[in-house]
Amino acid sequence: MTARQLAGDPDWWRGAVIYQVYPRSFQDSRGDGIGDLQGVIERLDYIASLNVDAIWLSPFFTSPMKDFGYDVSDYRGVDPIFGTLDDFDRLVEAAHARGLRVTIDQVLSHSSDRHPWFQESRSSRDNARADWYVWADARPDGAPPTNWQAIFGGSAWQWDTRRCQYYLHNFLASQPDLNFRNPEVVEAILGEVRFWLERGVDGFRLDAVNFCTHGELKDNPPREEIVEGFIGVRPDNPYAFQRHLHDKTQPENLAFLERLRALLDEYPGTTTIGEVGDDDSLGVMAEYTQGGKRLHMCYSFNLLTDRAAPEDLLAPLTEMEARIKDGWPCWAVGNHDITRVATRWNAAGDMARLRLYLAFLLTQRGSVCLYQGEELGLTEAELAFEQLVDPAGITFWPSYKGRDGCRTPMPWHGGEAHAGFSSTAPWLPVPDEHRDLAVDRQERDPDSLLNATRALLAFRRTQPALVKGEISYHPLRDEVLCFERHHGDERRLVALNFAGEPRSLSAPPEARALEEAPLLVNGHWAAGRLELPAYGIAIAGVPAAAGPWSP
Structure with a gap:
């Protein structure tokens, strides 16, 4: 264990409350309209005041930002828009000084097409990294190798004229999938994870972790009924028309997760949170966390739907308890991919219901991810098409308006320009209705949701039964x-x-x-x-x- 990792209970993650920070939208310290790592450092006292246990930093790595950091071109670099590696080191040190653990996003299943690995892989069929990504020949008629669909629309296969082959991408065409069937890829990815462990991080949120391996190149069968279960699974998206039997959630993934867990076990007190999107997400959560040899915990999209009736919330919880055995779940009702919970569950401005939903989340068995702004009751921002930057929203407009509405900047000071987030126009606008929900205004109101959140989290810490x-x-x-x-x-x-x-x-x-x-x-x-x-x-x-x- 490095000297910069926070000492204490190695099982701190079991029952922990982890506050998700979307750095682009948290605090701009440089006046360019984009949040950065120094901005996070400046707001750590606020995060600590919430009585959470850890932060989860959404991607800050070097990236062309086609998917806003979930397309990584250098796993070991901090993108200049967010700062430097020194800034990250200072953030870890400052968080640890306040008793906050630091978990970071890791996007392991795919990289950016700008990553040097992919640039080399696509250059020929016989280079040293030719098999580091998933390549396949066209069908005899020139069609893609299979009928697999990408979550962001269209075929999951992109033709490349350099190799005269298709490559697999489950998300954007600029996010090629790594080939985890190649042992060299697994070793390389584990090396990238170790790099951050050595810098003192306490854990990793693993993006779309069940996508790391693919199955045989066979067509997926059609789906009889569309069932929500992951971002992009909607009637307007062909991705929802298939049963995804061959393109994700393959048995071979378990071997990689065991290698990953063995690596983290070398650093006591570190943890993993897997994001799972699947028709049977609860079953995958159970499988991925049971036995203490794979992931520490997983979360799914089962509580991230539009359904907030108690029977709809109870169903996945009871099913999870029946299936997870010695595994450990993590629950969330909001994140950077989903319509804000205050809007999604029709509770905008209704403090009684928002307090109820907060209490519901914080009293379940499992750990909790709390997305920035949920403690304020922020609503989904209504944006015009011209204001969108999310590729999913642009592609599927107007039936789906994308993820920009939940990614607008944090409102710190209701009366200031751009609500105190930045001194200049930010990358997404601050909605006027968020000004009344700003941190400074809620801190002055003893009955605010912010103060209720602080009080409930402080109380929860004193109740072992509610934590573990x-x-x-x-x-x-x-x-x-x-x-x-x-x-x-x-x-x-x-x-x-x-x-x-x-x-x-x-x-x-x-x-x-x-x-x-x-x-x-x-x-x-x-x-x-x-x-x-x-x-x-x-x-x-x-x-x-x-x-x-x-x-």
Whole structure:
């Protein structure tokens, strides 16, 4: 372990709350309209004040920015728009000084077409890296090798005139897929990961990690029904028309994940968070995290849909518990790829419901990723077509408006130009409606969502059952989601009212409200009853030996 890695509990990640920072939109320190690493450093005190455990930095690597950093041309370099390696080192040191772990995005399944590896690979069929990417001959009629579709539209195969072959790209044509069937590629990628471990990072969020290996070059069969499960899986996108049996989530990927885990085990206290997009994302999450030999934890898009009814939220949670065994999930209700939760779940400006959704996320079994701005209740920005920069939004407009609406700059000071994000016009505009939700205004309001977030996270830290405990769910009743968390002798009852009117439930007579709970935990436990206001939140302590709860 390097001296720059944060000491402490090696299992800190189990139950951790990880705050996602999208650097382009967090804080501009140089006045060019783009957020940077120095800007993140300047806002670390704010992040620490939220009472989170770690940050997740979206990509800051050298890149032509066709997909805003998810197309990497140098895995070991910091793109000049974000700063330098020295800036990154200072960020790690400053975060660690505040007790914050640092996790970074790693895009392992593909690189940019500007990466030197690909430039060499495409130069001929017999160079040293000719087999570092997935190349295949055309069909006899000149068509692509298979019918595989790219998530961002069109065939997943791009013709290259230098080799007179097609190369595979599951995302943009400028993001060619690496060939993980080649042992040299695996060794090279592990070397890139080790580089950042040696610089003191505490973990990695692994982008689209189930895409690292492909199967036999066979056509995917058609899909009978479109099921949401990953970005791009929508009726307007041909990607959704197939069952993706051969182009991702292959058994060979498990061997690579075991190699990756063995590497991280050399650096105690480091962790991995795999992003999984698949028809059976929950099954993949379970498979990838069980047994302690692959990933530490995974998250999927199962809570990142438009469906916010309690039965829709409960279904993936209970299925996950039935399947994951000794694995560990990570949950999120928002990120840089998805419509802001306040808009997606029709809760814009409704603090009661936003507090409920926050409590729902923070009381589940698993770790949590909290996307920047969720603590403010930011809404999805409405942008004109001319303002879009996201290639997905530009391609699928107007049925899909892309991801720019959730990537607009953080509003720090509601009354300042560009809300205090930058001294000049930023890369995406700050919506006027975000000014009233700015950090400075919410900090002055004791009833704000920001202060509720801080209070709930501080409380959660004092509750081992909520951080690392087991969970058991009760049947949904009258739109109230009830479950229990238990850890050692600590037993906690949780009830979340998704109804717009009060609810009354039976409760164990021994159940007692927790004096240390913040005011947003507003359920009333007394005389064997639980009274919940509309969108109410209740958490009680009860002796481990008390009788069963039948709400």
